[in-house]
Amino acid sequence: MLATDDRWAPLVARLGPCDLTPQPPETRFGILVRAIVGQQIAAKAASAIHRRLVLHLADDPESAGRFVTDPQRLLDTSEENLRGLGLSRVKQTYLRALAHAQLNGLEVERLHELPDDEIVARLTAVKGIGRWTAEMFLMFALARPDVFPVGDLAIRVGVARFHHIASPPSPADCLRLAQPWTPHRTLASWYLWRWVEDGQGT
Numbered sequence: 659m660l661a662t663d664d665r666w667a668p669l670v671a672r673l674g675p676c677d678l679t680p681q682p683p684e685t686r687f688g689i690l691v692r693a694i695v696g697q698q699i700a701a702k703a704a705s706a707i708h709r710r711l712v713l714h715l716a717d718d719p720e721s722a723g724r725f726v727t728d729p730q731r732l733l734d735t736s737e738e739n740l741r742g743l744g745l746s747r748v749k750q751t752y753l754r755a756l757a758h759a760q761l762n763g764l765e766v767e768r769l770h771e772l773p774d775d776e777i778v779a780r781l782t783a784v785k786g787i788g789r790w791t792a793e794m795f796l797m798f799a800l801a802r803p804d805v806f807p808v809g810d811l812a813i814r815v816g817v818a819r820f821h822h823i824a825s826p827p828s829p830a831d832c833l834r835l836a837q838p839w840t841p842h843r844t845l846a847s848w849y850l851w852r853w854v855e856d857g858q859g860t
Contacts, residue, residue, distance in 0.1 A: 681800075689795065714743055733758070749786075764780065774804075777795070777796060778792040806833065807847060
């Protein structure tokens with residue numbers, strides 16, 4: 659990426675190395691659970707609700723890990739208990755849809771064997787998982803190298819800043835502008851996100 663556009667150099671120098679690595683297969687169901695829990699709520703609230711869910715579903719709360727691992731236990735948990743953890747009825751529906759899919763052949767722990775487009779197709783067939791969530795899975799669970807989530811406003815803001823455009827370009831224009839960064843668009847996305855969060859100019 660630096661070889662094709664030296665404008666990345668100051669961002670890389672300021673923000674440091676990208677730390678994306680593939681996550682263990684046994685965590686991938688739980689990564690999707692966490693993504694659903696976090697939809698359309700603040701990060702701090704999402705983190706608290708997710709942690710309560712993990713502890714509630716763990717065999718031993720004292721040694722609970724970071725993720726939900728058992729789809730059947732999730733299905734067996736009552737609506738009342740899930741609501742008490744802070745999960746809306748809609749999110750309960752989505753989580754149950756994911757658990758059913760996992761028990762009926764989704765096999766998220768083996769999705770790394772498939773190409774990106776097929777992974778997106780399989781995940782978005784599950785109620786409650788849209789393209790953005792599937793792309794986050796590709797990037798943060800599987801560390802796939804060439805994902806560019808143009809449905810994410812921060813990415814579009816970052817593209818506008820990078821190219822000195824007054825307002826965020828359309829998704830189609832973002833894809834066009836990012837084409838020279840292929841096959842490293844995941845890396846570009848990571849730096850654009852951090853740059854927007856950083857809130858400083860180049």
